[in-house]
Amino acid sequence: xxxxxxxxRPGTFSALGLSFATGAGRREVSGALSSAGLFQRAxxxxxxxxxxxxxxxxxxxxxxxxASPMGASRFVIAVGVDPGAPDPGSSAAxxxxxxxxxxxxxxxxxxxxxxxxxFVRGMERSVxxxxxxxxxxxxxxxxxxxxxxxxxxxxxxxxxALPASLLSFDAAVELGGPxxxxxxxxxxxxxxxxxxxxxxxxxxxxxxxGPSSRPSTLGELxxxxxxxxxxxxxTEGRRRTLAxxxxxxxxxxxxxxxxxxxxxxxxxxxxxxxxxxxPRLSAGELERLSRLGARTG
Numbered sequence: 001x002x003x004x005x006x007x008x009r010p011g012t013f014s015a016l017g018l019s020f021a022t023g024a025g026r027r028e029v030s031g032a033l034s035s036a037g038l039f040q041r042a043x044x045x046x047x048x049x050x051x052x053x054x055x056x057x058x059x060x061x062x063x064x065x066x067a068s069p070m071g072a073s074r075f076v077i078a079v080g081v082d083p084g085a086p087d088p089g090s091s092a093a094x095x096x097x098x099x100x101x102x103x104x105x106x107x108x109x110x111x112x113x114x115x116x117x118x119f120v121r122g123m124e125r126s127v128x129x130x131x132x133x134x135x136x137x138x139x140x141x142x143x144x145x146x147x148x149x150x151x152x153x154x155x156x157x158x159x160x161a162l163p164a165s166l167l168s169f170d171a172a173v174e175l176g177g178p179x180x181x182x183x184x185x186x187x188x189x190x191x192x193x194x195x196x197x198x199x200x201x202x203x204x205x206x207x208x209x210g211p212s213s214r215p216s217t218l219g220e221l222x223x224x225x226x227x228x229x230x231x232x233x234x235t236e237g238r239r240r241t242l243a244x245x246x247x248x249x250x251x252x253x254x255x256x257x258x259x260x261x262x263x264x265x266x267x268x269x270x271x272x273x274x275x276x277x278x279p280r281l282s283a284g285e286l287e288r289l290s291r292l293g294a295r296t297g
Contacts (some may be wrong), residue, residue, distance in 0.1 A: 001014050001015065001016065001045065001046030001047065001273055001274070001277070002015035002016075002251075002275055002276035003013070003015065003046075003048070003277075004075070004185075004256075004257040004258065005181045005185075005257065006134065006158060006159065006183065006184065006185035006257060006263060007185075008132050008183050009133045009134055009158065009183075009185075010184050011076055011101050011133060012048065012076075013048065013049045013076055013185075013187075013257040013258040014046055014047045014048040014049045014258060015247075015251050015257075015258055015275050015276070016045075016047055016049075016247070016258070016259065016261065016272050016275055017047065017049035017050065017051055017068050017187065017258040017259060018038075018042045018047050018049070018050050018191075018260070018261065018263055019050075019051040019260040019261055019262045019263075020050065020051065020052045020055040020058075020060075020061050024052065024289075031083075038188070038263060038265075038266065038269070039064045039068070040068065041266050041267070041269055042263065042269055043068055043075070044072045044096070045269050045270075045273040046273060047273075048074055048075050048076055049066065049075075049076050049077075049078075049187075049258045049267075050075060050076070050078070050100075051077075051161070051187070051189075051194050051260040052077055052078065052079045052080070053077050053080040053105045053107060053138045053161060054080065054107070054138075054140070055078065055079075055080075058079040058080065060071045061077055061079075062077060062099075062100060062102065064233070065100040066099065070115060070269055073100065075100035075101065076100065076101045076103065076224070077100050077101070077102050077103070078103045078105050078136065078138075078159070078161065078187070079102055079103070079105060080105050080107040080138070080260075081104040081106065082122075083106060083118075083120075083122025083123045083125075083126065083128050084118070084122055088218065093097070095289075099216070100284075101131075101132065101133070102130040102131075102132055103130070103133075103134060103135065103136055103159060104123060104126035104127060104129075104130055104132055104135045105135070105136045105137060105138050105159070105161065106123055106135070106136070106137045106138070106152075106157070107138055107250050108138070108139055108140060108141075108144065109137050109148060109152065110118070110148060111147065111148050111151045114137070114148060114151040114152050114154075114155045114157075115151060115155070119155075120155050120156060123135040123155075123156070123157075124156070124219060127274070130191075130245075133158075134158035134159055135156065135157060135158070135159075136152075136157050136158065136159030136160060136161060137149075137152040137157045137159075137160055137161070137179040138160070138161035138162065138187075138189070139161070139162050140163070140164040140189075141163070141165075142162055142164070142168050142170070142171040142172075143171070145160065145162035145171045145175070146170065146171035146174055146175070149162065149171065149174075149175040149178070149179075150178050153175075153179060153182045153184055157184065158182070158183065158184045158185065159183075159185050159186070159187065159257075160175060160179060160184060160186045160187070161185075161186070161187040161188075161189050161260065162175070162186065162188070162189060163188070163189045163190045164188035164189070164190075164191060164250045164253065164256070164259075165188070165190060165191050165192065165193040165197065165246060165249075165250065166193070166197060166231060166234075166245070166246050166249050166289065167193045167196070167197070168193065169249075169250075169253065170252070171254065172186065172188065172253050172256070173207075173254075174231075176253060176254035176255055177254070179254070179255040180254055180255050183288075184255065185255055185256070185257040186253075186255050186256045186257065187256070187257060187258050187259065188250035188251075188253070188256055188258070188259040188260065189259075189260050190260075191247055191249075191250045191259045191260075191261065192243065192246055192247050192261065192262075193246075196228055197228065197231075197242055197243060197246045198221065202219070228242075230292055231245075231289075231292075233285065233288060234255070234285060234289075239279050240278050240279055241271060243268075243271060243272065244271065244272060244275065244278045245278075245281065247259050247261075247272055247275055247278070248275060248278045248279070248280060248281065248290075249281055249289075251275065252280055252281065267294075273296075
């Protein structure tokens with residue numbers, strides 16, 4: 001496993017992170033992860049970063065980390081917090097080594113939030129309550145991240161989490177410079193573009209997807225998969241799978257310390273755990289990808 005850190009900050013992030021995700025467009029996976037032992041499989045593979053930002057009960061993720069025989073202190077867990085709420089926890093008072101590092105993250109903050117002294121003080125209180133090295137901000141929309149990311153950095157956020165993939169990377173590129181200048185790190189959310197890059201959007205029965213689900217129309221599938229058919233050059237020579245290329249690309253963007261993935265099977269962990277061995281995209285491949293983005297963007 002490859003490991004990275006935010007410049008000048010304690011602790012390291014595994015390049016591959018595990019997402020306990022819920023919310024619009026994201027599946028509830030914590031039950032499956034717990035019952036199938038994927039959390040343990042991931043930690044055994046060297047995963048130390050867990051994203052519970054959008055999870056309805058982040059305490060469950062902390063519980064899994066504390067119960068792991070690997071030792072909870074090795075894990076970094078990002079959780080969503082409400083900066084207007086009372087102090088969010090008492091983990092700072094826990095005996096050393098018994099708790100993972102918890103990074104408080106503001107969920108979908110607006111620019112007015114980030115420019116509010118009360119908001120910033122609330123996030124700073126969360127850092128003290130959790131004993132965290134930094135606080136951060138996360139957006140489910142790349143457009144919102146592009147709009148608000150610079151304000152978050154100016155307000156003191158030192159970890160930005162935002163969607164970034166082979167199909168959508170403008171916001172990540174734009175924020176790379178300000179993040180680097182401020183000594184901030186970034187985490188790529190949804191690097192598989194809602195399952196389009198690894199085919200996972202096709203998995204799951206209608207029952208699992210929910211009672212309101214319906215089969216995709218041919219037009220919807222064509223629109224969604226059209227750009228994917230033009231990415232075959234990234235897998236030529238079988239040097240890497242498309243999923244590996246997707247993760248490698250995001251990790252090579254400036255200041256990115258990890259990607260957060262909704263992993264549903266041990267085989268995915270095996271495919272991606274040795275990401276440091278996956279060939280980086282060449283200058284020629286990046287140029288072709290840039291031209292593709294210009295045509296489809």
